[in-house]
Amino acid sequence: MRDAQDELFKALADPTRRRVLDLLAAHGDLTVSELATEFPNLVASGISKHLMGLRAAGLVRSTRDGRRQIYRLEPEAFASALAPWLAKYEPYWSAALDRLRVLADGGEPGQND
Amino acid sequence: MRDAQDELFKALADPTRRRVLDLLAAHGDLTVSELATEFPNLVASGISKHLMGLRAAGLVRSTRDGRRQIYRLEPEAFASALAPWLAKYEPYWSAALDRLRVLADGGEPGQND
DNA sequence: TTAACACCTTACCAATGGGTAATATGTTAC
DNA sequence: GTAACATATTACCCATTGGTAAGGTGTTAA
Numbered sequence: 408m409r410d411a412q413d414e415l416f417k418a419l420a421d422p423t424r425r426r427v428l429d430l431l432a433a434h435g436d437l438t439v440s441e442l443a444t445e446f447p448n449l450v451a452s453g454i455s456k457h458l459m460g461l462r463a464a465g466l467v468r469s470t471r472d473g474r475r476q477i478y479r480l481e482p483e484a485f486a487s488a489l490a491p492w493l494a495k496y497e498p499y500w501s502a503a504l505d506r507l508r509v510l511a512d513g514g515e516p517g518q519n520d
Numbered sequence: 521m522r523d524a525q526d527e528l529f530k531a532l533a534d535p536t537r538r539r540v541l542d543l544l545a546a547h548g549d550l551t552v553s554e555l556a557t558e559f560p561n562l563v564a565s566g567i568s569k570h571l572m573g574l575r576a577a578g579l580v581r582s583t584r585d586g587r588r589q590i591y592r593l594e595p596e597a598f599a600s601a602l603a604p605w606l607a608k609y610e611p612y613w614s615a616a617l618d619r620l621r622v623l624a625d626g627g628e629p630g631q632n633d
Numbered sequence: 634t635t636a637a638c639a640c641c642t643t644a645c646c647a648a649t650g651g652g653t654a655a656t657a658t659g660t661t662a663c
Numbered sequence: 664g665t666a667a668c669a670t671a672t673t674a675c676c677c678a679t680t681g682g683t684a685a686g687g688t689g690t691t692a693a
Contacts, residue, residue: 413535416529416532416533416538417533419529419532419533420529420530420532420533421680421681422523422526423681425529425605429608432608432609432612438639438640439639439640439641440639440640449681449682449683450682450683450684451639451640451641452640452641452642452643452682452683452684452685453681453682453683454640455640455641455642456641456642456680456681456682457681458640458641459641459642473639473690473691474638474639474640474689474690474691475638475639475640475690476639476640476641480612482612483616485609485612485613486612486613486615486616486617487616489609489612489613489616490613490616490617490619490620491620492538493606493613493617494617494620494621494624495542495545496545496598496602497617499545499593499595499598499599499602500598500599500602500603500606502599503596503599503600503602503603504599504603504606504607504610506603507603507604507607508607511607534650534651536651551669551670552669552670552671553668553669553670562651562652562653563652563653563654564669564670564671565652565653565654565655565670565671565672565673566651566652566653567670568670568671568672569650569651569652569671569672570651571670571671572671572672573650586660586661586669587659587660587661587668587669587670588660588668588669588670589669589670589671
């Protein structure tokens with residue numbers, strides 16, 4: 408685990424892991440099985456491996472509940488790895504983000520993507 | 521080029537490419553040779569390959585000046601791929617970014633990282 | 634205590650990716 | 664025109680990675 412920023416972007420490189428993070432960000436706590444139902448084209452051990460990766464990167468944390476393992480986002484680690492990089496590029500993304508927010512205010516409510 | 525967001529995060533996964541983007545964001549226009557001097561442990565064709573990758577992802581653009589190739593950031597593509605993802609996680613990073621900004625105001629001036 | 638369950642771990646495979654070396658292409662300088 | 668230059672392209676190597684399959688560990692239920 409050399410650099411947190413490195414770990415973060417390596418974790419974000421895979422669409423499955425990004426989706427896992429999305430789900431955890433949206434729903435809070437989720438078990439492995441609950442996550443697995445969102446990836447029907449993937450075998451259980453595949454999910455597990457991705458979760459291990461995210462845990463190794465410090466982006467998620469897991470606790471045990473009986474025979475189930477509950478995963479949740481680790482917001483501080485996530486944010487503290489991301490923020491310095493974001494700060495460098497703020498002039499580039501801030502305007503685009505503002506435009507998105509305006510669209511979201513005027514448009515139909517619901518999930519964005 | 522299936523998804524712009526996918527291309528973006530795949531491009532950001534490599535530290536060399538992130539550094540190239542950093543340099544372009546900081547200095548504006550740079551030739552391949554100028555970029556190459558920042559990576560003494562890398563052979564010229566290696567840089568070229570990374571630049572091709574960034575160009576394929578639409579994150580940089582290149583123009584010709586005689587026998588030199590000038591690369592620059594493509595801010596709109598960069599921002600428009602990043603913004604929707606950022607919006608989803610805004611609650612997570614915004615506080616950390618605020619803290620960074622406060623530190624930057626009170627601390628010594630210079631490059632952040 | 635035995636069976637089903639939830640998840641992890643390991644072994645293995647094919648594909649991708651970052652790196653170099655060598656070769657091509659186009660451009661300025663001589 | 665020929666040589667040096669700047670960059671791109673190709674071929675190749677090795678490490679990493681995403682995926683599956685199979686087996687292991689601990690836990691609840693019967």
